[in-house]
Amino acid sequence: MAQPAVLEAELAPYFTTKAPFQFPINFREGFVKFWPIVTLVLLxxxxxxxxxxxxxxxxxxxxxxxxxxxxxxGYTIAMILSIAGLVLSILALPGLFNRKRSGWVYSYYAQLISIVTSIFSFSILGILLGLLFLMLLFQVRDYYN
Structure with a gap:
């Protein structure tokens, strides 16, 4: 496996083996297959x-x-973080389409930034959804080489 991303090794157990639940295999495979297309359309x-x-x-x-x-x-920081997350999402697209680890890593960093932005915005729903998506990302990590 390639060099782990920042905090990846520390967070992985909490979102995989110690996670409150595991996403079904069919859901994970569907996510890996369709997520790049969904990301592109949303962008x-x-x-x-x-x-x-x-x-x-x-x-x-x-x-x-x-x-x-x-x-x-707070507004300025949230705006800067949002732009950084957007750029990382764009950078992730080629790797997501080709199932490369770089795509997963860019998506991981974009999600971390999204969670930090939600914290700055005091958005409990944003934090919870961000953590749920991060758990999904960790559970599909093995699909990206």
Missing amino acids: ILAAPGILLFLGIGTALMPATFMGGASVGF
């Missing part, structure tokens, strides 16, 4: 929203500091 559908977010979000960034420095910095 294409999200493109106008992302461009709007970057334009309006950047224009409104100074106004977020009117709510206080912590609100402004």
Whole structure:
């Protein structure tokens, strides 16, 4: 196996052998087969929203500091993390289509960033869904060489 990603070795047992449940094999295989296509479609559908977010979000960034420095910095950090996650998702696509480990690693990092963004946004649902998706990623990790 290739060099483990940051925190991969530490998190793996909690999302695989010690996980509260295992996703069924058929579900995992379907996920590996269709996830690259779903990701590509979602990125294409999200493109106008992302461009709007970057334009309006950047224009409104100074106004977020009117709510206080912590609100402004929180918004700025969430925006930067969202952009980083988006870039990692785009970078993951070729590896996901070819079932390469690099695709899994980029998806893993994008998911970690998504969870951190949810923490900064105080989104409990985002954190829970992020952890659930991370568990799925770990349980399909062996499909990517």
